Amino acid sequence: MLPGRTETLPPALATRLRQAVGDRLMTGTSVLDQHARGEGWDRPVRPAAVCYPHTDSEIAAILSACNEHRVPVVPFGAGSSLEGHVVPLYGGVSLDLRQMDAVLEVNDQDLDCRVQAGVTRKQLQEHLRFRGLFFPVDPGADATLGGMVATGASGTTTVRYGAMRENVLGLSVVLADGSIIHTGSRARKSAAGYDLTRLFIGSEGTLGVITEVQLRLHGIPESISAAVCQFDDLDAAVDTVIESIQLGIPVARCELLDQVQMGACIRHSGLTEYRATPTLFFEFHGSEAAVQEHARQVGEICHTHGGSEFEWATRTEDRSRLWKARHDAFFAALALAPGKRGLTTDACVPLSRLAECIRDTQRDLTESGLLAPIVGHLGDGNFHAVILCDPDDPDEVGRAKAVNARLAKRALSMGGTCTGEHGVGSGKIDFIAAEHGAGIEVMRAIKQALDPRGIMNPGKVFRVG
Numbered sequence: 165m166l167p168g169r170t171e172t173l174p175p176a177l178a179t180r181l182r183q184a185v186g187d188r189l190m191t192g193t194s195v196l197d198q199h200a201r202g203e204g205w206d207r208p209v210r211p212a213a214v215c216y217p218h219t220d221s222e223i224a225a226i227l228s229a230c231n232e233h234r235v236p237v238v239p240f241g242a243g244s245s246l247e248g249h250v251v252p253l254y255g256g257v258s259l260d261l262r263q264m265d266a267v268l269e270v271n272d273q274d275l276d277c278r279v280q281a282g283v284t285r286k287q288l289q290e291h292l293r294f295r296g297l298f299f300p301v302d303p304g305a306d307a308t309l310g311g312m313v314a315t316g317a318s319g320t321t322t323v324r325y326g327a328m329r330e331n332v333l334g335l336s337v338v339l340a341d342g343s344i345i346h347t348g349s350r351a352r353k354s355a356a357g358y359d360l361t362r363l364f365i366g367s368e369g370t371l372g373v374i375t376e377v378q379l380r381l382h383g384i385p386e387s388i389s390a391a392v393c394q395f396d397d398l399d400a401a402v403d404t405v406i407e408s409i410q411l412g413i414p415v416a417r418c419e420l421l422d423q424v425q426m427g428a429c430i431r432h433s434g435l436t437e438y439r440a441t442p443t444l445f446f447e448f449h450g451s452e453a454a455v456q457e458h459a460r461q462v463g464e465i466c467h468t469h470g471g472s473e474f475e476w477a478t479r480t481e482d483r484s485r486l487w488k489a490r491h492d493a494f495f496a497a498l499a500l501a502p503g504k505r506g507l508t509t510d511a512c513v514p515l516s517r518l519a520e521c522i523r524d525t526q527r528d529l530t531e532s533g534l535l536a537p538i539v540g541h542l543g544d545g546n547f548h549a550v551i552l553c554d555p556d557d558p559d560e561v562g563r564a565k566a567v568n569a570r571l572a573k574r575a576l577s578m579g580g581t582c583t584g585e586h587g588v589g590s591g592k593i594d595f596i597a598a599e600h601g602a603g604i605e606v607m608r609a610i611k612q613a614l615d616p617r618g619i620m621n622p623g624k625v626f627r628v629g
Contacts, residue, residue, distance in 0.1 A: 167234045167619055170255040173212050177233045181215060181257070184225035188216040188263075199240055199250070199258035203305070203494070204591060205505035205555060206248040211238065211258040218263055220336060220344055220375045227373065228342030230257055231619055237340075238621050239369040241311030242284060246494075246508045247589030249315060249368050253623040259373060261310055267291045268376065275381045276333060276350055281310025281374050288379075297381045300325035303585070304491040310374045315587035316366030320490065323409070323543025324416040324449065325382065327585065329365050336376035337364055340615040350378060363610070368587050369621040371614045385449035389459060390417075390483045391474040393466045398422055398442040398526070400469040402519040405444065405542040407469075408462050409515060415462065417447035418543040419490055422526075425497060425537035425550075432496035433489035437475075444471070444542075445490055447483070490539075497537045497550040504552045507564045510592070511575035512546040512584025521578060522547055525571055532563045546584035569594070588625045596626050 173181070173191075181189045191213045200208035212235075217223045230237050236256030243250055252258055264282040271277065272295055279288060286306045288299050303312060303319035311317075313335065318327030325331065334348025347360040364371060395401040398420075405418050420442070421429060427440030446462060448455045463474050477483045489496075498506055513521045522538065529536045529549060540547030551567060553560040572582035572595040582595040597604050604626055611618075611628060618628055 167236050167254060167256070167617065167622060170212050170235045173235070173257075174233055177229055177235060178213070180229040181213070181226060184222050184229070185215050185217055188218075190214045190216070199243070199252070199260065202243050202245040202248065202250045204246040204248050204589075205507045205553070206251050206591065207555065209251050209253055209255070211252040212255045214240075214258045214260055216260050216263050220338060223259065223338045223373055223375060224342040224344055226257065226259065227338055227340055227619075231340050231342065231617055234617050234619065236619050236622050237373070239310070239314065239373050241282065241308030241314075242306060244305035244307045245311065245315060245589065246586050247583070247591035249587060249589040249621070249624060251590065253590065256619070261308065261373075261375070264375065270295065270297070270381075271350070272297065274350065275383070276378060277381055278376060278378050279309055280376055281308060281313075283309050285309065285312070292381065293384070296384050298384050299331070299379055300382055301328055301331055304494075309377050309379070313365050313374050313377055314367060314369050316585070318541070318544070318546075318585040320417045320419055320487070320541060322541060322585075323418055324414060329362060331380045332361060332365055332377060333380060334378035335361055335364055335374055337372040337374055339372045340617065340620050348378060366587065368589060368624050370611060370625050371620060387452040387455040388416075388447065388449055388483065389455050390445065390447045390477040390486055391459060391463075392438065392477070392486070393444045393446070393463075393471040393474055394439055395442045395444070395469070395471050397470065399519055399523065400471065401442045401444050402522060402542060404466050404469045404471060406515050406518060407465050409543055411461070411465075413458050413461050414450070415446060415458065415543055416449040417445065417487075418541070419445040420538070420540040420542045420547065421445070421490070421493065422538040424500075424535070425493055425539050428496040428500050428537055429489050429493055432499050433485075433492055435489055445486060447487075493537070493539050494550060497552065500537070501535060501552040503554065505555050506550040506552055507568060508586065509549045509551065509568050509571050510546070510583040510586040511571050511580060512544065513575050513578045513580030515545050517578040517580070518542065518545050518547075521574060521580070524574060525549060528567055528570055532567050534560070534563055534567065536567075541584075544584070545580070573598070590623055593624070593626060
């Protein structure tokens with residue numbers, strides 16, 4: 165059952181929330197506006213109030229009170245999500261976790277750490293780099309780690325290191341009734357009962373609030389090298405990646421930018437030494453000898469498919485410039501059409517169908533008359549079209565949604581998924597039944613068991629009530 169829309173807090177609830185967090189309960193217009201949307205194209209919806217907790221016990225008190233009053237709660241991290249995850253569709257309380265930003269422990273010998281949910285990816289990397297360690301999941305945005313867990317994030321390094329599901333050892337979670345549970349352990353494997361950790365990874369705040377995360381770490385590689393290869397034909401670029409992965413070459417990053425996206429990045433990030441053609445960004449990690457050998461193998465495959473000679477970026481500052489440009493690709497795309505928003509697709513398909521899926525999507529976009537740069541994490545079969553449209557133009561929005569729906573259907577027909585890494589939120593909620601079939605009823609049963617009053621981020625992942 166869905167809670168009713170809450171535009172103002174009941175006085176009794178407001179009193180209890182002030183008792184929990186004091187002056188960290190805020191209702192000012194500017195604060196509410198900041199928590200009304202993420203980075204996606206969804207229309208903003210203000211919460212009734214914003215809470216900034218510091219401890220698990222404060223969150224427990226907030227959820228217990230909201231549960232009693234049947235008031236919605238929407239967890240909020242950095243607000244970088246693209247599928248409307250943090251939009252409070254039913255008002256209520258936006259629970260901003262950014263002040264829970266402590267790195268609680270780092271275990272160098274065991275290669276793991278424990279952090280509060282509000283720690284950002286870049287903050288953790290800065291904390292770790294003097295220890296010779298790093299956390300590998302890189303979604304591009306400086307997201308909070310709690311948000312990355314909640315959305316099942318991945319990104320540019322997934323092809324080598326895996327997504328959040330492979331890099332989370334355990335969690336602390338506050339449930340809707342205010343009870344606190346701890347899942348997993350620091351052990352590298354376990355056969356002890358249901359895997360509750362993975363249940364909450366990708367749950368998007370609909371089952372509880374993630375407050376602490378135990379993460380796997382890796383040693384910083386001895387050698388890191390990045391390279392750029394450009395193609396005259398997009399199919400050739402895709403085939404290059406597919407062949408490299410099928411041969412088992414351990415590429416650390418393998419990113420595609422089509423000619424439209426590359427042109428946008430050249431203008432936005434000053435990559436003037438490159439051409440606006442389909443482009444692959446590679447990165448290789450390992451010993452110096454291994455990096456050289458893997459790069460040589462991929463270079464030969466690129467040459468076979470008509471790619472340019474590798475343009476190397478071995479210095480740290482050159483690699484940082486290159487990957488910053490890739491991470492800024494979404495904003496570079498938006499700059500192509502000022503005033504428009506980006507509806508971002510997120511299809512992921514088996515590698516053998518990837519070229520076909522991208523080709524059919526490009527044809528569909530051309531026929532729609534919409535501008536939509538394409539980027540992709542090709543090593544794991546995931547690509548994004550940033551469909552630029554005016555949110556106040558019903559015709560453009562309708563065409564964009566239609567292209568998105570056809571792409572989701574296409575991906576599912578190929579044995580893939582409608583969302584490889586961005587999550588469902590409200591943006592892809594219409595595709596979940598087709599993807600999971602009867603499994604949706606199992607999800608509903610879990611939701612009902614853990615959140616019987618439906619207060620946790622209502623209107624996300626699948627329809628309830």
